[in-house]
Amino acid sequence: MRIRLLVFCLLLGLSFGGCDAKEPASAHRSEDKSAAAPMSEPSDYDRPRESAPEEEARAASAYEAGAERKYDGRPTVVDALNQKAPEKKSPIERMIVYTAMLRLAVHSPLEALAQIEGVVAELGGYVQSSTRTRRVVRVPSARYHEAVRKLKGLGVVRDFSQSSLDVTEEFQDVVARMDNLQALKKRYEELLVAAVNMEERLAIERELRRISTELRILEERRRALSDQAAYATLTIDVEAIAPFVAAIRSPQPFGWVRSYGLASLYQ
Template sequence: MNNTIKLTGLALVLLFTQCGNNNSGGEPMGFSSEMAPAADRKMAAAEEDPQMHTGDAPNTIERKLIREGNMRFKTENVSKTRTFLDSAVTAHGGYVFNENMYKNEGMIEQSVAVRIPDDKFEVFMAAISSYAGKVDSKNVNAIDVTEEYVDVETRLKTKKELETRYIDLLKQAKTVTDMVAIEAQLGQVRTDIESMQGRMNYLQNRVKFATLWINFYQTDSEGFGFFYKVGSGFGVGWAKFLGFMVWTVELWPFVLIILIIVIIVRIRRGRRNI
């Protein structure tokens, strides 16, 4: 019985040895199906089907939502409202990333785009609504990016594991051909990782911070009527007068030349009369 076991074991050793010798041809290290370990085959399968790589059940995945909204209201003073928004945004840990101002006949309107932490978004909107009093329009949309988020996250993890495996294979390479082949694959994997990491960073930022466009305006009743225009007219006239004075001063070299010419002409005429 013991002899039978020993012979069987020896046969298996020779079989594996022969398989290893058959693989020692010109195929690069780490790229043949015989030499590739089971871990490589699992990683390849995980790249094709991301769900194989994660143990999370669909019901336990946290939803990833990108929230965007807009709000429009009338204000008594655009400048004061802008100051209030700056304070409110800072207090809620957000920031302003876009701003525009429009001036039309009888109206001035300002648009401010802000990013607010998602967990403070509703509180921030409530504060703005309370300040505005009567809001002309307000709406919020949520974009579900859970599927894309999980897909990118899973593929990024798989690519990083594949990168580690290629690095290990590179350390084991014994020929220049093997090293060049492995480095080429490693370079492609790293390119994929950078691209996926950029997309992941974008999704994380959009999920973490909600976006709100705020439009507020003031009309004639707040100071753009007849008396406002009369006052503006005086201001424009005074500005033009000052501009004319500056223009006149800039002409002093020409004025000086003309005065010198006039003086010379008068002196010559005076001598002729004598």
């Protein structure tokens, strides 16, 4: 009986000791788990919002530092501020060739021709050719209409015609062809230096002569177009106004002649 009681007490003590030993271990494991779990960062909503001056200061510093970050592949505000506005192309100045022909009736052709030369000189032009009754003059195109108005006022206008021709595209085409030929000429000159035999040198020199001829022709055309567009050409013819002579009727000797229709015989 005593032996059973002793065994029972021994088992009871061992059971209580095992429970006490398990509790600290489980506590340590829970503490380790809590320590191992990383702390989550505060979200954007949990963070304190910066004041307006602080945001402006941060944006200014980012701009000064040249920040170029992009969000979702789109340019930032800094990129938009740094972007230059597209340069506007200057409009092409049109090249207009003016020509006119004017015929005037005047009382004194010599005096009218002198007046024509005076008007042309006043407008900054010059006389290109002259005859006894004609003047071919050139005036700046910018003053063409003024020249026509003043010349018409020197006499009675018997006839007038004028025309205008836009040569802008032709002039640009000539200049472009000249640039291409100049580049081609430079290339042939380089090949001429590197040529190793006489046949190649002769072929290259032949091409250089052809290019030089084309360049000379184009240069003459370019100068002609430039001159025609810079100065208008006016041709003025003058003629004397015929004096008006009144018909003088002689008195009829007999009144009865009028009744027979013979008055014309006495005129």
